[in-house]
Amino acid sequence: MTEIILHLTSGKGPDECRWMVAQLSRAFTREALKDGVVCEVIDSEEELPASLLLSVTGDQAEAFVSARVGTIQWIGESPFRPRHKRRNWFVGVNIAPSPDAMPDLRDEDIVFQTMRASGPGGQHVNKTDSAVRATHKPTGLIVTAQEQRSQHANRKLARQKLAALLDAQREKAGDNARQAQWSTHQNLERGKAVRTYTGPLFALKSPR
Structure with a gap:
């Protein structure tokens, strides 16, 4: 699918x-x-x-x-x-x-920290440390992901968010490779x- x-x-x-x-x-x-x-x-x-x-x-x-x-x-x-x-x-x-298609988003450059989810989201919130904070060391960009129910899924979402931020940062810097x-x-x-x-x-x- x-x-x-x-x-x-x-x-x-x-x-x-x-x-x-x-x-x-x-x-x-x-x-x-x-x-x-x-x-x-x-x-x-x-x-x-x-x-x-x-x-x-x-x-x-x-x-x-x-x-x-x-x-x-x-x-x-x-x-x-x-x-x-x-x-x-x-x-x-x-x-x-796609995070996997971005050479400047390497796993070794990302620091993941687990934390307790907060806010609305169902019974799993505040009971498991499923939320994730991801820091991209080369740029200092930080994102959090707590929308998914599992820590694994939130790590994947955090990488996707970092990819989006890096792409936006490149655009702001005048990178013409992704003008579309x-x-x-x-x-x-x-x-x-x-x-x-x-x-x-x-x-x-x-x-x-």
Whole structure:
């Protein structure tokens, strides 16, 4: 069964774009049911996430993902600034880099620490040391993973998060090798939207 990890990012966008990231993850989850695939947020579910990781699994995962990678547009009034004149907002959807395909993410450069999970998450929380903190020694980047139930799964998720952060760091440093991913908000605005949603209910707009 195919699994693809999507990265949804607000780029440099304001809170409206962060809100859109959360709404888009829910929209993709609903749409997945109709397309015979499963979408699941595997990153922490903040109320206004700047970005998050979404697992897409199933035999039709590649087709589902290919229809959604790129710039996503939402048309609607700001949920935070009712009098704001802007009505067009953008976020980016990209395939997250594979940790195994990144030569600068070696296991010997990662320090894993176990800790007790906290916050919502079911009966296993605060009973087992399943949460993981991962530190990438060369860069000092630190991530935590507690969304999965096992320590092994959280270690895998932590590596995925580090890969995403390293990829973003390279983009910020001007690495042109991955220009198609981790677009800045300015690039998102100039890009042609592959999907458009409208209104407070985040309804998919039918193509003309």
